[in-house]
Amino acid sequence: MNELWHTFSAAITQLASGDPMLWGIVGVSFSVSASALFIALLPALSVGFVLAYFRFPSRWALISLLNSLLAVPTVVVGLVLYMMLSRSGPLGDLNLLFTRPAMIIGQILLCFPLLVAMSLSAFQAADHRVLETAKTLGASPWQAFVTLLFEVRFALLAALVTAFGRIIAEVGSAMMVGGNILHHTRNITTAIALETGKGEFVQGVALGIVLLTLALVLNVSLGWMQSHSRVLRHGT
């Protein structure tokens, strides 16, 4: 118990001291996951929208495929991407293996199906009259899409938070295609894996605290915004 307490207090101290190596690692995690989310967002929402509002053959198959992709372990995504990006693989001359862009691609692949699935259900839950009203009022398809996005904004925010949580916490793909290179591709999760392997639990706990704090802040803000909007809407 004493040991546990010492580890925790040492971790807090290390975070508070502004250890540049530690915060550099946190920075890698954030820039990689934020870039991946940013790149995946609009394409994923568009696919979700198309799946929700258009009927076409094999639509159900596409949805089933996306849902199956949700269950693929991150390390499998990492392995496939590794083989693609390796110098001996088909995309080897892009020279991307063991770089941040490779980690970003991996995380895009991981969050894309999640964003599509969650936006699809958000769009399906939205009132169809919103879209019809927008069209009646002369909105272009693009304006109608934006109107609908605004209508389901909280569900989409929840999708964003969930997707960000999935990719910033994943270790399999980041380790495989990033290579855990200090100052370049070492992020929170690969650093935890390395440090615990060295028996250095303090840094692992410190980085874990960062992840947990982040999850708390994101989810609490989301919850607050949702409840706040309900109050406004119902005037109570």
Next chain:
Amino acid sequence: MNYIPTMALRAALATLFSLMSCLALAAESIRLATTTSTYNSGLLGHLLSAYGENHTLEVQVISVGTGKALRMAQNGDVDLVMTHAPAAEAAFIDQGFGIEAHSVMYNDFILVGPKADPANVHGSHTVIEGLQRIAQVNSKFISRGDDSGTHKKELQLWQHLGASPTFSGYLESGRGMGHSLQMASELGAYTMTDRGTWLALKQKLHLQLVLESDPRLLNPYKVILVNPARHVHVKVDEARSFAQWLVNPEGQAAIGSFRINGEPLFVPAAE
């Protein structure tokens, strides 16, 4: 596999990430795949800070098991390797994947185990006898099971007893040396480790050294360049200059001066 991506996909990816790649390539750098035993012990950090005093070349380290390191080199994903598995290294060079192998240093393997030493490994004269005692009383033994240099060495030692170990206490962790030592400590098991990782970790472990100094336990490290004839893109000149530094007096002195808790971990051994 070449039929999978279209040129369009390549072009799109290249455009999308060209800026970030440029940033990544701005500094002159090479990639070294090496083993967890040299990285987790802190040796690589020590060597690179010594190297960085007089050199601008950045050495990016990827720390994996020897098997995977050689595989990365075979695929041309790194510029050089530093590994410790003589047989696998010889095959790697014979197949034309590597050139200019140089001995860099050695340390040794040891057997560690629970403080009570239930198999009485301490009383054995050779490592083979020690392993035999562990198998006979069916003590727990953690094997790396990850095709690393340490794992290859361990399997080779078991071969002296006639066959691969089959006793039920024999467990494969599939992880690096640090994780495996922690697992051995938690389970009260024996394991074979390189001395470097042991010295770096032993204060956190409920284990003791039970056997050492058998000539069979010598652990030599080699540095090998990836053959540019196989992979034209490897930075062979830069890789060579770092490899040369390792085997020259400056690098050798840095290896010899590396200590953990006052104990030397590696013995410089350039020929």
